Structures are given as structure tokens and as C-alpha cells.
Amino acid sequence: MKVIKFGGSSLATGEQVQKAINIIVADPARRIVVVSAPGKRQKGDTKVTDLLVNLAGAVQSQQDTTAIRDSILDRYRDIADYFGLDGVIIAQLREHLQHLEQRHYPSAEHLYAAFMAQGENMNARLIARVMAHMGYRARFVDPKELGMVVSGAPRSATILEGAYATIAHYQIPDGEIMVVPGFFAYDKDGNYATFARGGSDITGSILARGFDVDLYENFTDVSAIYAVNPDVVDHPRAINTLTYREMRELSYAGFSVFNDEAIIPVIHAGIRVNVKNTNHPDAPGTMIAPTKDVRHHHYITGVAASQGFTALYLHKYLLNKEVGLTLKILQVLYKYNVSYEHMPSGIDDLTIIFDKHQLNASQMSAMTDEIRAAINPDQIQWFDDFAIVMIVGEGLYADPTLVAHVMDELAKVGIAPTMINQGASRISTMLGVDADRADDAVRVIYSLSGCEKSQHVL
Ligand SMILES: Nc1ncnc2c1ncn2[C@@H]1O[C@H](COP(=O)(O)OP(=O)(O)O)[C@@H](O)[C@H]1O
Numbered sequence: 001m002k003v004i005k006f007g008g009s010s011l012a013t014g015e016q017v018q019k020a021i022n023i024i025v026a027d028p029a030r031r032i033v034v035v036s037a038p039g040k041r042q043k044g045d046t047k048v049t050d051l052l053v054n055l056a057g058a059v060q061s062q063q064d065t066t067a068i069r070d071s072i073l074d075r076y077r078d079i080a081d082y083f084g085l086d087g088v089i090i091a092q093l094r095e096h097l098q099h100l101e102q103r104h105y106p107s108a109e110h111l112y113a114a115f116m117a118q119g120e121n122m123n124a125r126l127i128a129r130v131m132a133h134m135g136y137r138a139r140f141v142d143p144k145e146l147g148m149v150v151s152g153a154p155r156s157a158t159i160l161e162g163a164y165a166t167i168a169h170y171q172i173p174d175g176e177i178m179v180v181p182g183f184f185a186y187d188k189d190g191n192y193a194t195f196a197r198g199g200s201d202i203t204g205s206i207l208a209r210g211f212d213v214d215l216y217e218n219f220t221d222v223s224a225i226y227a228v229n230p231d232v233v234d235h236p237r238a239i240n241t242l243t244y245r246e247m248r249e250l251s252y253a254g255f256s257v258f259n260d261e262a263i264i265p266v267i268h269a270g271i272r273v274n275v276k277n278t279n280h281p282d283a284p285g286t287m288i289a290p291t292k293d294v295r296h297h298h299y300i301t302g303v304a305a306s307q308g309f310t311a312l313y314l315h316k317y318l319l320n321k322e323v324g325l326t327l328k329i330l331q332v333l334y335k336y337n338v339s340y341e342h343m344p345s346g347i348d349d350l351t352i353i354f355d356k357h358q359l360n361a362s363q364m365s366a367m368t369d370e371i372r373a374a375i376n377p378d379q380i381q382w383f384d385d386f387a388i389v390m391i392v393g394e395g396l397y398a399d400p401t402l403v404a405h406v407m408d409e410l411a412k413v414g415i416a417p418t419m420i421n422q423g424a425s426r427i428s429t430m431l432g433v434d435a436d437r438a439d440d441a442v443r444v445i446y447s448l449s450g451c452e453k454s455q456h457v458l
């Protein structure tokens with residue numbers, strides 16, 4: 001049995017949904033189908049999830065919601081019309097949204113989560129209806145029915161460990177195709193909660209582990225995971241196999257093609273993930289697997305960059321001698337409920353790197369004041385335009401000159417990393433660079449001989 005997940009770009013129009021259905025029914029092992037909300041139909045278009053964010057905002061501020069609700073329903077109507085469905089389903093979806101608008105929510109975050117979840121919820125209902133209309137034994141299955149209970153913040157929830165056993169006990173009727181909405185589940189009180197953005201991949205992974213499937217197929221709009229983001233370099237090298245560790249590092253650092261949290265459930269279950277293209281389903285795509293033979297995959301597997309970071313730089317002489325200094329800083333972060341990503345340090349300075357999305361200006365200012373009071377630094381400064389560049393490869397350890405080589409090449413184009421971080425496993429090297437040079441750094445590193453070399457061995 002396989003889990004098969006389609007991203008929003010694969011379900012943006014009726015024509016795309018038809019391609020997805022052709023893929024589903026071409027293999028009887030494809031029994032668990034996870035769908036995203038309709039995505040962008042072309043560059044510059046708006047994803048349904050983003051329209052739902054606007055709807056949630058309008059509901060919260062008690063504005064008129066008619067126009068925005070209609071624009072969302074139009075997306076589903078276009079798909080329903082393509083398959084010749086009558087208007088009943090759209091009327092039901094309208095009623096469902098209106099009902100949600102009347103409900104009371106424990107917090108604004110819960111309200112946003114409830115609306116954002118509807119992109120997937122409505123799409124799964126519609127696609128199950130379309131497939132049934134075409135004569136297939138397909139059924140919408142709510143995450144609640146599967147026992148998908150989550151905890152944590154309403155818009156970046158995490159699945160409870162116990163949910164896997166519940167999923168495993170779920171009996172899928174013989175010959176039935178389950179259509180499950182991605183991206184959301186419910187907390188223990190029954191409130192909607194979503195995973196982080198791009199989280200339909202996470203639903204696919206959770207179900208892959210829960211049902212202990214043979215393969216998790218993840219269909220998107222590219223024919224492979226490439227060694228660099230194809231929006232940064234034209235026609236980059238396709239990667240045929242990535243290890244879990246490589247994927248985790250690369251998706252964390254910007255390969256949005258597979259959500260960085262989604263790798264965790266499949267790691268636990270040892271399930272392989274095949275990333276494939278809905279528009280070219282016969283292309284082999286990229287396999288994400290527990291291990292690969294590094295003798296055939298030397299040097300750099302991929303280079304990613306992400307600009308979603310903010311750094312706090314602290315300078316204080318004899319910082320290395322001061323007992324409890326880091327503890328005092330961490331206590332401030334704890335008080336403001338903020339986690340950090342990395343904390344590289346030297347003898348007299350320390351940089352704390354944060355995910356930009358969890359900070360706002362007033363929090364940053366309050367934290368600065370409290371850290372200043374707690375440790376009395378000589379210098380404290382925020383760098384908002386901070387990006388990380390991640391060089392990843394299971395075979396990196398085999399090339400002791402790589403970091404020197406990278407630094408030389410970057411220096412030639414005037415890029416001086418403000419931070420270098422390498423773990424003991426040497427599967428990745430992380431550089432901190434100015435955000436406006438991040439893509440240049442990716443291009444330079446990609447064009448290095450190490451990368452070219454792996455191009456030949458793949
Ligand atoms: N290294 C990479 N290889 C392939 N695609 C990448 C890479 N890095 C970023 N991407 C982007 O990821 C996109 C696919 O992810 P996403 O838009 O989330 O798809 P979906 O809608 O299928 O979930 C690609 O169209 C591409 O722009």
C-alpha cells in the first residue's frame with residue numbers, strides 16, 4: 001500500500017485534478033490520497049490558503065466577508081464545473097464556511113487555523129465527490145476519523161505520538177480509496193489545528209508511518225529535487241537519491257519542495273519517499289531513503305539558502321569566562337516563548353539566530369532591553385537581513401579542502417560569510433551571509449568543481 005500526496009500546484013485547476021486522478025487510479029496500491037488546497041494556477045496567482053488567511057482576517061475584524069468568500073468558492077466551482085458536477089457541492093461548501101464564520105474560537109490563532117484548514121478540507125471533499133462521480137470507490141476521510149490528534153500552537157501543531165497507534169488500527173475497506181485532507185488535524189478539545197505552512201507533506205508522512213506503507217509518493221510540479229532551487233539556477237542537476245539527513249538539512253534551509261518537518265515520521269518508520277511530477281508521472285523523480293552509497297555520491301549533494309532568519313549579535317569581553325551567561329540569555333528567550341535556531345559563539349561574542357516568523361518588533365525590543373539588563377554586553381545588535389546557506393552532502397567528509405575552496409570562491413565575488421557552522425557528522429556546512437547575497441553564494445558554490453564532479457557520478 002502507498003500514500004500518495006498531491007501538492008497545491010498539482011490541484012490548482014480541473015485539468016490538474018484530472019491528471020492527479022489518472023495517477024491515483026493507475027496503481028491499485030495508491031489507496032491513501034492526501035490532498036493540499038488548490039495552489040497557484042500561474043505565477044502571481046494566490047493560493048487558496050492565502051485567500052483563507054484573508055477571510056480569517058475579515059472575520060476577525062468583523063468586516064463583510066462576501067467578496068472574499070466568493071473568490072474562494074470560485075476556485076472550487078471551476079474544478080467542479082470541469083468535471084460536470086452540479087452546484088450542490090459548492091452550496092454545501094458555502095454553508096460550511098458561513099457556519100465557521102459564526103462560530104466562537106478560543107483565540108485569534110484558533111480562528112486563523114480553522115479557516116486555513118478549509119482549503120484542504122474542502123478540496124478533499126470535492127475530489128472525493130469528483131472521483132465517486134467518475135465511478136471510483138473513493139471516500140472523504142476526516143483526520144478526526146483517523147485519530148489524528150495534535151498539540152502545540154494552533155498554526156504549527158505537532159502530532160501526538162499516540163496517534164500513530166490509532167491510525168494503525170483504522171481499517172480501510174477493501175478496494176476503497178481514502179481521500180484525506182492534508183495540513184490540519186484537531187487538538188484534544190476538537191479545535192482545528194494546522195501544521196506549519198507547506199504542512200500537507202507532514203500529513204502524508206504521518207499517514208505513511210501510521211499505516212506502515214511501502215512507499216510515500218509525493219507529487220509536485222517539478223520532476224525532481226534539484227541540487228539547487230531551480231528558481232535560482234536554470235536547469236540544475238537533478239538528485240536521484242537523497243538520504244533522510246540530507247533532505248532534512250536541505251528542506252530546513254530552503255528546499256521548500258518537501259517540508260522540513262515531514263521527514264521525521266518517515267525516518268521513524270524507515271519509509272522511502274518518492275518526489276515526483278504530476279505533469280510527468282513517468283519521470284523517476286527523487287527518492288528520499290535512509291541511506292545511500294556515498295562512494296557514488298561524493299562531495300556536494302545540494303546547496304540551499306533561506307532568508308527567513310534574524311540574528312542577534314552580542315559582544316562582551318571575557319564572555320567565555322562568565323559562568324551562567326548563556327543561561328541568563330536563554331531565560332529571557334524562555335520568558336518570551338521564543339526558540340532559537342543556532343547559537344555560534346567565539347571567545348568574546350555570540351550570535352543567536354532566530355526564525356524570523358516567530359518574532360515581532362515589540363518582542364525584539366523588549367528582549368533586547370532584558371538581555372542588556374541581564375548580561376550588560378558591550379554591544380548588542382539585530383541583523384534582520386540575515387540568510388543562511390547550507391551546503392549538504394553525505395560525502396562532504398571525503399573532501400577536507402571543501403570549506404577552504406568554498407571560502408576562496410566566495411571571497412572572489414566579495415561574499416564574506418559572517419558565520420560558519422559545521423557539525424561533527426560533517427554532513428552539512430552552514431554559512432551566514434547577507435540576505436541580498438544568498439542566491440549569489442548558492443550559484444558560486446553550485447558551480448564549484450565538487451558539485452560538478454557529483455554531477456558526473458549521479
Ligand atoms: N531544490 C529544489 N528542487 C526542486 N524544487 C525546489 C527546490 N527548491 C525549491 N523548490 C521549489 O519547490 C516548488 C515545489 O514545492 P511547492 O510549491 O510547495 O509544491 P506543492 O504545491 O506541490 O506542495 C518548486 O516548484 C520549486 O519552485
Ligand SMILES: N[C@@H](CC(=O)OP(=O)(O)O)C(=O)O
Binds near residue numbers: 008050182197199200
Ligand atoms: N495549503 C497549505 C499546505 C500545503 O502543504 O500546501 P502546498 O502543498 O501547496 O505546499 C499551505 O499553503 O501552506
